[in-house]
Amino acid sequence: MYALLEHPAISNIDGKVSQKVASKGRYQRFSDFGHYGVRLDCAGMDPHENSNSRTENVTTSPATLFTPEVDAFRQGIDEALDGYTQLDQDCPDHLCEAIRYVLLAPGKRLRPLLVLAANQLCGGQIEDAMPSACAVEMIHNYSLIHDDLPAMDDDELRRGRPTCHIKFDEATAILAGDALIPLAFETIIANTNPATVAAACVGELAVASGPSQLVGGQADDLRLQFATPDLASLEKIHRRKTGALLTVSLRLGGLTAGASGAQLDCLSRYGQHLGLAFQIVDDLLDLHGDPEEMGKNTGKDAEAGKQTYPAVIGEEASRQRANEMIEQAIAAIEMFGDAAAPLRALANFVINRTH
């Protein structure tokens, strides 16, 4: 049910793992490897507990993505991102430094985790999904860099550290974001086989990060500041600004696993609902979250006159709508049965997260 981590970049998580998995690309059931296995179940299990003793799928979990199991996947993602940003000497040092400053900062890695989880769910191999997982994270990070710019949201703090244009300068921040976009597509093309799958992944990621999705959502989000509150406009913004990238993460996981059209449809519906829930919780955290835990300033939305769920429909209705979205997300992946436990746990994280 769970793939062992076999990607070259993450084979050193546990020395014993790489000894056990001699042939690159072999797909093994988790149970075949006992406690050497690393699984993506997002459960808040006791790190001292022996994995062998856990035979049931976990459908609920505390609001954390920082269990030892998920940490292992996250470490694999971080190591792959590190590898993909070892740029040659034609990249100026300060540009490379700015890219890596943002991209390698400790983060939840929610989007790449969704890619890997969807890939496993559809019977794929982690190593096939890792380039797309990293590409999505690159696109996400470019959007953070540019959104934080003075001409956009004008934020000085992100993940507990100065934003890119504060740490470096505005021109470097613009260029670091600009560089991450083609780097994302190059990462997929250079590391994904066959070419038909690489092309499909690039095509879907390009649409999701293009003028009608990610960029369009941000453009409307800026433009509709101080406009009359309106739920339909708000959801249209977040379906594009947040939802598109979460949804395409799941689809890339499926595509790299050779998923069927029906499987991809389920993953899309899960992603769309998850995306709206994620944004509602984001808005609530901006009102009540702990700035220290979140690593960024809160209360910015109201200050900037942004449309938020609490402002448009009230806090209680926002919480209710987030719960409904999560229920619908979980319902969308019912066809996968018990195997979808990791995605259910990720949904639980999204609704219960505190940062």
Next chain:
Amino acid sequence: MYALLEHPAISNIDGKVSQKVASKGRYQRFSDFGHYGVRLDCAGMDPHENSNSRTENVTTSPATLFTPEVDAFRQGIDEALDGYTQLDQDCPDHLCEAIRYVLLAPGKRLRPLLVLAANQLCGGQIEDAMPSACAVEMIHNYSLIHDDLPAMDDDELRRGRPTCHIKFDEATAILAGDALIPLAFETIIANTNPATVAAACVGELAVASGPSQLVGGQADDLRLQFATPDLASLEKIHRRKTGALLTVSLRLGGLTAGASGAQLDCLSRYGQHLGLAFQIVDDLLDLHGDPEEMGKNTGKDAEAGKQTYPAVIGEEASRQRANEMIEQAIAAIEMFGDAAAPLRALANFVINRTH
């Protein structure tokens, strides 16, 4: 030797052409179609002259890319760009308007013309090269939008019109640039067959527009303002900032025509030399060009303390180096013989251009 324009987007250049070419994708020699044919020879021929009377390849030409023949290709490119930016209703109107304001402004279209010329030279079909030609133009235009931003080169005039952030606002300009990058890759993926060719084109364009090429060149160009003049640093900047995109234009033309490795190597060498010549002429025009004809303010480089060829090696040596580069560019495509006349004419345009 010359393909007739058969791309759907450009089939209406001459009504008689589309009647003659019934089957999409047919490749015809220019002579088969007499004066209905459109050829890319970049020559400054008399518009009233009958094409049938011209049987020789043109190896020299006046410094213009605005002959009726090239205008027809340019019109085809413009119509294809227009088609690819008919964005759906999820793209905010002001964002779509900003993208089209920049992308559809009258321009030389040098890069897409290089794609089409290289494609024809390698026996390809215009319709196969048009998506890549438009993608390169999108990347070029995104780089212009972002380079013009206040935090970068801070330019207010481009192609005789207010730059994007002046016409709209800074956030919209950043987002229009951001949107053009994925749109370029989507344009290739959605319109290029087979997937192996689409993937190869995306991979090469992604590298050329990434942190070690286009973006790296711009980053160093900004960083090295007021530095001690140094020819090696200067050429390293322009090899990446200008040369990479010109070179990849030629390679995409070749790739979409199924060019051999040897052909692609020749095209690359031509592009690298053409790129340096182009930049030297750009620097000279910034010193002595007519702002009205160029459509932008001149004298900006010296004001900004930028390293330029005239500043580093003097004006006369700059002219000499540009001529050497053009000679080497033309020498690089010797293997193609007479068929390379359009690329020789394009090289002549680059060295003799006044805007």
